[in-house]
Amino acid sequence: MGRFRLSEPAGDLIAWLGLILMASAFLILTMTREPSLPRTSFRYHKKTEPFALVILxxxxGGQDSGAMAGNVLEKDLTFDIAERVDRLLGSQGIPTLLTRTGDSYVSLTDRAKLINRADHAIVVSIHFNDGPRPEASGIETYFAAQRTTGVPGIASWLPFLQKVGNVQPNVESQSLAQFIQEQLVAHTQAINRGTKAEQFYVLANVRHPAVLVEGGFLTNKNEIGKLADANYREQLAVAISDGILKYRDTIKASSDNIDGAGP
Ligand SMILES: [Zn+2]
Incomplete structure (x- = not known):
């Protein structure tokens, strides 16, 4: 066979060194590993944790002010609420990411790209309404009934697979919209305009559960007045945060039940 052979003592030494190395590697692994986490717990954790990141x-933003009522600009209100939700979720230990960090313009395609680069996330887009009639008021939350980016990568050029992606129902988004809408109405006593399906760009072109909150009408005097009050804006933010937490806890509870009922 022509194999190189070590003399007996040298071979023993290497065997011992190998054994010591293995043992110390094992010790280091055991000591640096998070305490009391069995091998399967990460999978379990991933399965029961509905998301690891909330994208607000x-x-x-920037040159795009959105709806306007005198000197009240939609872009300022949306950023104010996003920062409040960010703080509230942070205090619950939930990681967050904002699609813009100040008064800057970020296109819808760039927002969707940023969102799609994230893993295991949910998305809450924040807006304020304007209507043709000054009486229109209340809060509504949108979700996309279908995802247009259902099949990623190589399959997307196959028309029949693309179609499968297109008709994929978006139940998580609908459920998230319902939890948030319920909390918004409970916290603000605003008129409940319900949850609605709409293929808005940031909802339909992202691969995560995504909703869009319309937190009130800037064409309604009464709602402009309420939105000028920081306490009211804080209630809007608390409601969004509570809706997210309830969505998380409900999914966790139902997947725990499924786990419990399993073999
Ligand atoms: Zn808007």
Whole structure:
């Protein structure tokens, strides 16, 4: 066979050194590993944790002011609410990401790209309404009934697979919209305009559960007045944060039940 052979003592030494190395590697691994986490717990954790990141998308920004009522600009309100939700979720230990960090313009395609680069996330886009009639008021939350980016990568050029992606129902988004809408109405006593399906760009072109909150009408005097009050804006933010937490806890509870009922 022509194999190189070590003399007996040298071979023993290497065997011992190998054994010591293995043992110390094992010790280091054991000591640096998070305590009491069995091998399967990460999978379990991933399965029951509905998301690892909340992406907050304050609508408009920069040269795009959105809806306007005198000197009240939609872009300022959306950013104010996003920062409040960011703080509230942070205090619960939930990681967050904002699609814009100040009064800057970020296009819808760039927002979607940023969102799609993230893993295991949910998205809450924040807007304020304007209507043709000054009486229109209340809060509504949108979700996309279908995702247009259902099949990523190589399959996307196959028309029949693309179609499968297109008709994929978006139940997580609908559920998230319902939890948030419920909390918004409970916290603000605003008129409940319900949850609605709409293929808005940031909802339909992202691969995560995504909703869009319309937190009130800037064409309604009463709602402009309420939105000028920081306490009211804080209630809007608390409601969004509570809706997210309830969505998380409900999914966790139902997947725990499924785990419990399993073999
Ligand atoms: Zn808007």
């Amino acid at each position: 998308d304050p609508g408009h």
